[in-house]
Amino acid sequence: MHYKRKKQDMFMYRNLYAGKRKRRDVKPGYGLTKIFVFCIIAGLMFLTVYENGRIMRKLLSEPSDGSFWGETAKESGERKIRIVLDAGHGGKDTGSFYGGMYEKDIDYMVVRDMQKFLESMGAEVILSRDENDFATEYERIKTANSKKADLFVSIHCGCGREDVGMPGMECYYAGDGSLGMEYADALAEALRQEASIKCSGAGRRDFYVLKNADMPAVLVKLGSLYDPDDRRKLEEASYREQVSRKLAESIMQLFYK
Ligand SMILES: [Zn+2]
Structure with missing residues (x-):
């Protein structure tokens, strides 16, 4: 009996905890913030790669008479x-x-x-x-x-x-x-x-x-x-x-x- 009670309590707490987790997961705006941060980082990485690539292409293709600058x-x-x-x-x-x-x-x-x-x-x-x-x-x-x-x-x-x-x-x-x-x-x-x-x-x-x-x-x-x-x-x-x-x-x- 005592054991059963304890087991029931465990289930109750577990459900309560699961409920809390669930509520926290669906916090409004949390998913959108992640997407926004991801987009910013991806954008910055793209710009860096694009800009370096452009300069490298210039350096490799331009004559060294200073006109590059x-x-x-x-x-x-x-x-x-x-x-x-x-x-x-x-x-x-x-x-x-x-x-x-x-x-x-x-x-x-x-x-x-x-x-x-x-x-x-x-x-x-x-x-x-x-x-x-x-x-x-x-x-x-x-x-x-x-x-x-x-x-x-x-x-x-x-x-x-x-x-x-x-x-x-x-x-x-x-x-x-x-x-x-x-x-x-x-x-x-x-x-x-x-x-x-x-x-x-x-x-x-x-x-x-x-x-x-x-x-x-x-x-x-x-x-x-x-x-x-x-x-x-x-x-x-x-x-x-x-x-x-x-x-x-x-x-x-x-x-x-
Ligand atoms: Zn003079």
Whole structure:
């Protein structure tokens, strides 16, 4: 009897427990939450696999001329690396003049070559002046700041009095410890690796355009027109192209190390 009673109790408790479990299992929304979480995880996994696959296909199929980065930026809606190239002087302002060569023309020719190379590597290039136009320093830097450029590069041929008797290339920055200083150092180092290019390194010169740029800014001196060796080299289109290509490659490397 006592045993029977106990057995009945056991059945009762078991049924009660089963009932509780049953009630818990049918809790409203529990099944839907699981499906929702599963869908989120599956969606994330699909996106990860799809995105990695797309990048891998790109890396394997694109030529290594740097255009991959530009196209990827375009496809994903991100903007390209935007560089303002500033050809020194222009119009009524000739810059330095020696041996029948105007600095403003050399600066502009090199800037156009650099534009060609940088665009082929996927960058967006904005020029601070047209071929025969004059632009003030304020206008040049206003262009760079309003376009929110990633880098401002000014091109000159040693037009200051201090550049007489200072041949070769040099890269300048404003402010010690700035990103411009780091970039000027990197560009100078890259130029020094080319045997036919003479570059004396990087140095600080607080030019107006370098000081007032909202982005990293570098001024590259191509050489001095007062120096016969520099003048002869800068007259050659092939040398200007070589320098422009090296500068363009080194600039892209600043962003895609
Ligand atoms: Zn100049």
